[in-house]
Amino acid sequence: MSSPPEKLTPMMQQYFDVKRGLPRDTLLLFRLGDFYEMFFDDAVLASQLLGLTLTKRQDYPMAGLPYHAADSYVTKLLAAGKKVALCDQQEPAVPGKLVRRQVSRILSPGTTLSANQLDAARNHYLCALACDRAGLHAAWLDLSTGEFRVATDALLDNLLPVLTALNPAELVLTEGDLARWQAAPHDQIALHALHQFCAPRLCTELPGYHFEPGLGAQTVTTALGVLNLQGFGLAPDHPALGPAGALVHYATENLCAKPENLRSLQEYRSTRTLLLDPATLRNLEIFQSTRGTREGSLLSAVNRTVTSAGARLLERWMAAPTLDLAEISRRQSLVGELVERPGTLGGLHDSLGQVRDIPRILGRLQNRIRNPRELGGVRDTLAQIPPLRACLTGAGPATALAALGAQLAELPALRAHLAAALADELPADLNDGNFIRAGFDPELDRMRALTSGNKTWLSDLERTEQERTGIKSLKVRYNSVFGYYIEITKANLHLAPSDYVRKQTTVNGERFITDALKQKEKEIFHAEENALHRELTLFNELVAAVLDHSVALAQTADHLAALDVLAGWAALAREWDYCRPVLDDADALEITDGRHPVVEQMMKSDRSLHAGSAAFVPNDTVLACDDAQLMLITGPNMAGKSTYIRQVALITLLAQIGCWVPAKACRIGLVDRIFSRVGASDDLARGNSTFMVEMNETANILNNATDRSLIILDEIGRGTSTYDGLAIAWSVVEHLHRSPERGPRTLFATHYQELTQLEKHLPRLRNFSVAVKEWNDEIVFVRRVIPGAADRSYGIQVARLAGLPLSVIDRAKTILAKLESDDATVSLPAPTVRPKKKISVTPTDDSQLSLL
Numbered sequence: 001m002s003s004p005p006e007k008l009t010p011m012m013q014q015y016f017d018v019k020r021g022l023p024r025d026t027l028l029l030f031r032l033g034d035f036y037e038m039f040f041d042d043a044v045l046a047s048q049l050l051g052l053t054l055t056k057r058q059d060y061p062m063a064g065l066p067y068h069a070a071d072s073y074v075t076k077l078l079a080a081g082k083k084v085a086l087c088d089q090q091e092p093a094v095p096g097k098l099v100r101r102q103v104s105r106i107l108s109p110g111t112t113l114s115a116n117q118l119d120a121a122r123n124h125y126l127c128a129l130a131c132d133r134a135g136l137h138a139a140w141l142d143l144s145t146g147e148f149r150v151a152t153d154a155l156l157d158n159l160l161p162v163l164t165a166l167n168p169a170e171l172v173l174t175e176g177d178l179a180r181w182q183a184a185p186h187d188q189i190a191l192h193a194l195h196q197f198c199a200p201r202l203c204t205e206l207p208g209y210h211f212e213p214g215l216g217a218q219t220v221t222t223a224l225g226v227l228n229l230q231g232f233g234l235a236p237d238h239p240a241l242g243p244a245g246a247l248v249h250y251a252t253e254n255l256c257a258k259p260e261n262l263r264s265l266q267e268y269r270s271t272r273t274l275l276l277d278p279a280t281l282r283n284l285e286i287f288q289s290t291r292g293t294r295e296g297s298l299l300s301a302v303n304r305t306v307t308s309a310g311a312r313l314l315e316r317w318m319a320a321p322t323l324d325l326a327e328i329s330r331r332q333s334l335v336g337e338l339v340e341r342p343g344t345l346g347g348l349h350d351s352l353g354q355v356r357d358i359p360r361i362l363g364r365l366q367n368r369i370r371n372p373r374e375l376g377g378v379r380d381t382l383a384q385i386p387p388l389r390a391c392l393t394g395a396g397p398a399t400a401l402a403a404l405g406a407q408l409a410e411l412p413a414l415r416a417h418l419a420a421a422l423a424d425e426l427p428a429d430l431n432d433g434n435f436i437r438a439g440f441d442p443e444l445d446r447m448r449a450l451t452s453g454n455k456t457w458l459s460d461l462e463r464t465e466q467e468r469t470g471i472k473s474l475k476v477r478y479n480s481v482f483g484y485y486i487e488i489t490k491a492n493l494h495l496a497p498s499d500y501v502r503k504q505t506t507v508n509g510e511r512f513i514t515d516a517l518k519q520k521e522k523e524i525f526h527a528e529e530n531a532l533h534r535e536l537t538l539f540n541e542l543v544a545a546v547l548d549h550s551v552a553l554a555q556t557a558d559h560l561a562a563l564d565v566l567a568g569w570a571a572l573a574r575e576w577d578y579c580r581p582v583l584d585d586a587d588a589l590e591i592t593d594g595r596h597p598v599v600e601q602m603m604k605s606d607r608s609l610h611a612g613s614a615a616f617v618p619n620d621t622v623l624a625c626d627d628a629q630l631m632l633i634t635g636p637n638m639a640g641k642s643t644y645i646r647q648v649a650l651i652t653l654l655a656q657i658g659c660w661v662p663a664k665a666c667r668i669g670l671v672d673r674i675f676s677r678v679g680a681s682d683d684l685a686r687g688n689s690t691f692m693v694e695m696n697e698t699a700n701i702l703n704n705a706t707d708r709s710l711i712i713l714d715e716i717g718r719g720t721s722t723y724d725g726l727a728i729a730w731s732v733v734e735h736l737h738r739s740p741e742r743g744p745r746t747l748f749a750t751h752y753q754e755l756t757q758l759e760k761h762l763p764r765l766r767n768f769s770v771a772v773k774e775w776n777d778e779i780v781f782v783r784r785v786i787p788g789a790a791d792r793s794y795g796i797q798v799a800r801l802a803g804l805p806l807s808v809i810d811r812a813k814t815i816l817a818k819l820e821s822d823d824a825t826v827s828l829p830a831p832t833v834r835p836k837k838k839i840s841v842t843p844t845d846d847s848q849l850s851l852l
């Protein structure tokens with residue numbers, strides 16, 4: 001920061017005192033009257049980010065923004081990854097006296113609670129990490145809803161996938177860790193992966209002692225208001241309590257108070273979760289498409305939620321699909337009951353549409369961010385509980401839906417209280433008043449009557465003064481500078497009575513006051529102030545009443561969120577004809593008429609735009625760890641290989657979150673991890689070529705896959721020379737098939753025709769191809785996956801479809817014919833191509849398979 005001027009005014013002295021107490025990367029917004037001002041480097045930066053005018057005060061830069069618009073400016077600063085401290089006046093300003101000021105909150109991307117600064121449909125995590133010889137220890141907290149979790153794992157690969165899926169808005173790390181991870185020797189792959197996860201995010205570093213587990217246990221127990229953590233199944237020396245303590249400390253500093261909405265601390269265990277590594281999340285476009293949009297992702301294809309809390313729960317379920325068969329079956333049954341009852345589904349949809357974001361409303365109320373609309377949200381939600389319960393119990397007393405309905409707390413007293421107390425239309429700002437309904441509180445009514453009585457007096461005054469003076473155009477008006485005044489136009493000034501006191505001359509006339517008018521004004525102001533004060537008291541009582549029921553409200557909100565997700569899935573199942581998959585502990589993966597959930601929907605919307613476009617063609621899959629373990633899929637370009645192998649992975653993922661799946665029938669033996677290696681992507685910024693990324697991802701799969709995993713591999717080895725690539729692809733297939741009895745269920749799409757010969761030697765490998773029809777040297781895609789290897793690749797025909805110039809196509813055909821003939825000499829002009837050698841397989845002993 002620029003150095004402060006030598007001689008400081010008392011106010012600037014106060015500014016520097018506050019600034020010194022803040023972390024260095026925090027912008028200070030310093031309240032001066034109706035503005036928040038920034039000075040020095042903060043002013044320069046903010047003026048650039050917010051487009052504010054940069055001014056000067058005694059030679060140093062200054063920029064200000066009106067305090068009532070602060071929310072939208074702060075939103076922009078947070079979106080730019082900045083942290084912002086709001087320093088407010090703690091007492092009314094008195095001329096000649098320095099006002100007491102204090103930081104009231106620090107806002108950062110991971111700790112903000114304001115509805116404007118949060119995406120309603122997304123969880124918003126602050127996450128702390130520590131890594132030592134015992135492994136990776138993590139804690140994450142959504143301060144807006146109070147969700148708080150810890151996890152520890154000896155293997156980074158078990159924890160990093162879920163953290164990537166959670167996509168935290170901000171990280172808290174031990175000072176120096178980030179640099180240490182970056183500088184770690186090349187073979188420390190785990191530390192580099194950790195650095196890679198952290199580097200693009202906003203990281204705040206805290207001194208190491210904040211991460212000490214003993215201190216963490218104390219901080220966390222105090223924050224949760226419990227004596228110990230046994231009730232949450234956590235030992236006092238759990239290593240993730242270090243990061244958990246650091247999180248609570250950081251949140252407390254930012255809120256300038258203890259976070260009041262932490263209800264519980266849950267341990268996340270990777271052994272209970274289907275893991276999707278970061279590459280798979282990206283490759284399978286689970287949360288966003290490769291273009292970076294929500295549209296085109298699996299999440300958007302299966303999201304039919306109508307509440308924000310439901311949308312967030314769906315995201316959480318997808319980030320960590322469960323391995324708990326009972327839980328999966330519970331969700332499936334609820335979906336099943338709803339699929340059977342379209343009437344119930346319609347009723348739920350309407351009522352859920354009126355439900356407000358209770359978890360975040362409670363989070364704000366508990367952390368002292370309060371406005372009348374938040375209470376309105378609780379009122380409107382409670383009003384929906386009776387119809388929702390009626391809807392659910394209407395399904396029959398012995399149903400899972402009725403059981404869920406019984407868990408929704410009606411809280412009739414609170415509902416009636418809020419309905420009686422709150423006005424229909426509620427202001428966003430407490431100080432605007434008029435949010436308490438007339439007739440609710442006699443005292444408030446009396447004060448309001450006084451105000452309105454006085455206002456009637458004013459309008460009567462206008463009439464009587466017009467009569468007294470004979471000036472028809474005389475007006476009684478109000479402005480914020482003079483308060484109430486009487487206005488007389490120039491032409492009538494000679495008629496102004498002598499008791500009128502002149503206050504201001506305007507272009508058209510003069511403004512006057514009288515003693516009686518000023519007396520009345522005082523009464524009005526006083527009555528308004530009293531009424532607002534009374535409203536605030538009533539408001540605080542209502543907030544207290546709501547918070548008294550916070551546990552029941554929070555639980556009900558959790559049930560409503562689940563109901564929203566499940567009702568959405570039932571609607572999806574009906575609309576797209578999904579089936580209920582059977583999940584068990586067996587080894588099989590059998591899908592009849594499976595479809596790709598995203599491509600299918602996109603094709604339908606294309607069809608509605610372009611008549612004649614084709615419909616999605618369903619395909620079967622049969623895999624088993626100990627039988628058809630590895631499907632090797634060949635076929636022309638564009639035939640549908642990638643779509644097919646991805647659809648199997650997506651159907652598996654949907655099945656394990658409890659959703660129904662796009663198929664006619666489906667049976668899946670639980671999968672512990674889904675791995676994928678698809679497409680080409682480079683990571684040039686970190687010095688990794690396309691091929692290097694491909695090999696890293698493949699290495700990860702081969703090192704971490706278990707017999708319970710599902711692996712999809714698309715064109716392994718494509719990023720290098722033909723023979724190197726083929727050799728690698730070949731040995732990868734062998735590796736996956738190495739155990740004599742069983743191996744991970746694998747789908748392997750390839751253009752290396754040579755690999756199909758492996759079927760003869762690897763008993764659990766099955767050749768499949770995507771069929772095409774050939775017609776007049778053109779190909780027609782039929783999108784059917786059939787047993788047996790493809791005969792050729794039709795690359796040139798597809799290249800023609802892509803619009804390559806005909807001269808190039810013809811020349812390619814000539815070269816291909818030569819290459820495929822025994823005479824491998826191609827006459828010039830020709831590209832430099834290594835003649836293709838015949839590749840053959842020598843049977844029996846695997847180790848003797850000769851490539852070349």
Ligand SMILES: Nc1ncnc2c1ncn2[C@@H]1O[C@H](COP(=O)(O)OP(=O)(O)OP(=O)(O)O)[C@@H](O)[C@H]1O
Pocket residue numbers: 599614615616617618635636637638639640641642643644783
């Ligand atoms: N089962 C299907 N039904 C209808 N259309 C499909 C089906 N499968 C794929 N398609 C369409 O075919 C296009 C190409 O599919 P895909 O990318 O899977 O082919 P591919 O065989 O992997 O091609 P390449 O080998 O060139 O990567 C998809 O974008 C999709 O629109």
